[in-house]
Amino acid sequence: MSNKQTILVTGGAGFIGSNTVKFLCDLGYSVRVIDDLSFGYKKFVDSRAEFFEASIADEKTLEKALAGVEAVFHFAGSSIIKFSIDNPMSYVENNIVNGTKLLDGMRKASVKKIIFSSSASVYGEPKSVPVKEDQAKIPLQPYGASKLAFEAILSAYYQSFGIESTSLRYFNAYGPYDEQMPATRAVPMWIKEAIAGEPIKTYWNGSQLRDYIFVRDIAQAHVDVLPLSGCNVFNIGSGNGIIMKDLLDEIVKIMGLKNKIVDMGERPGDPMKLVADTSAIFQAVGWRPKVSLHEGLAETIHYFKNAKK
Ligand SMILES: NC(=O)c1ccc[n+]([C@@H]2O[C@H](COP(=O)([O-])OP(=O)(O)OC[C@H]3O[C@@H](n4cnc5c(N)ncnc54)[C@H](O)[C@@H]3O)[C@@H](O)[C@H]2O)c1
Numbered sequence: 001m002s003n004k005q006t007i008l009v010t011g012g013a014g015f016i017g018s019n020t021v022k023f024l025c026d027l028g029y030s031v032r033v034i035d036d037l038s039f040g041y042k043k044f045v046d047s048r049a050e051f052f053e054a055s056i057a058d059e060k061t062l063e064k065a066l067a068g069v070e071a072v073f074h075f076a077g078s079s080i081i082k083f084s085i086d087n088p089m090s091y092v093e094n095n096i097v098n099g100t101k102l103l104d105g106m107r108k109a110s111v112k113k114i115i116f117s118s119s120a121s122v123y124g125e126p127k128s129v130p131v132k133e134d135q136a137k138i139p140l141q142p143y144g145a146s147k148l149a150f151e152a153i154l155s156a157y158y159q160s161f162g163i164e165s166t167s168l169r170y171f172n173a174y175g176p177y178d179e180q181m182p183a184t185r186a187v188p189m190w191i192k193e194a195i196a197g198e199p200i201k202t203y204w205n206g207s208q209l210r211d212y213i214f215v216r217d218i219a220q221a222h223v224d225v226l227p228l229s230g231c232n233v234f235n236i237g238s239g240n241g242i243i244m245k246d247l248l249d250e251i252v253k254i255m256g257l258k259n260k261i262v263d264m265g266e267r268p269g270d271p272m273k274l275v276a277d278t279s280a281i282f283q284a285v286g287w288r289p290k291v292s293l294h295e296g297l298a299e300t301i302h303y304f305k306n307a308k309k
Contacts, residue, residue, distance in 0.1 A: 012031075205263050
């Protein structure tokens with residue numbers, strides 16, 4: 001029998017959620033997952049976790065899933081930037097309204113802690129990088145605005161109801177089990193295109209500056225912030241900027257391929273530079289990434305080469 005806490009993971013069938021569920025199970029936590037499978041895959045949910053197929057807006061299932069839970073890791077949400085520009089209301093609905101339904105379920109079940117998947121997109125186009133948490137937040141798209149709004153709701157739920165929270169603003173996550181459909185993230189797209197022998201598609205001529213963080217380092221950050229009290233916000237990135245075309249070079253080098261590269265031009269909603277200053281979370285709990293870009297990419301490539309279709 002595990003003597004560790006019970007954690008409810010929302011969105012635990014998705015990319016970051018499923019990796020975190022496995023990470024928690026390996027550490028001996030008792031894990032529950034709630035996911036409506038709108039974007040996730042049941043087969044990615046570790047069999048040691050208890051699975052509830054439902055939306056976080058489903059009050060009855062939420063009541064069962066939250067009973068006796070110490071903390072919620074809240075990954076469920078809509079995360080495709082283009083869709084948020086095409087249909088902002090659905091992002092308000094899922095990321096803000098349904099998120100608030102989850103918080104109300106927590107209030108009823110007396111669950112007092114939540115770790116929330118926020119995003120670097122709250123900053124928009126930062127004036128300077130690396131970005132600190134207190135820099136200006138001017139989201140470029142409804143997706144980023146929905147994340148910032150939910151951070152504000154978490155602040156209100158702490159002040160009004162004592163629900164403690166940590167919002168983790170991930171920069172660019174990458175790793176195994178990133179099967180987003182349609183794929184919009186560069187690392188899985190490029191690896192899949194490379195494996196298929198297709199031309200590799202870049203945007204902005206690969207000139208953007210980004211900060212890539214391996215998914216297991218993100219999972220570790222969630223566990224590290226669990227003991228914190230109050231209402232906190234931290235950046236989660238590697239702290240190292242990389243130009244996208246250098247990232248592509250690294251992938252091509254590891255895979256030993258020579259695919260044609262085709263640039264698709266500009267993509268709406270993309271900032272030009274985003275790099276995290278992660279000194280705040282290091283000072284608070286000692287978290288820093290452990291997986292190098294080379295190791296993380298090699299593991300991700302291995303996953304995609306062996307992933308069952
Ligand atoms: N991947 C990144 O680089 C990145 C960066 C910053 C922030 N985030 C945030 O991290 C979280 C996880 O991202 P991801 O890349 O794993 O996305 P994902 O789409 O793979 O996972 C999200 C999961 O949530 C589920 N879901 C969506 N709405 C739901 C609802 N109402 N009820 C229950 N389940 C629901 C989906 O089925 C899916 O399994 C998201 O909130 C995302 O916005 C991701």
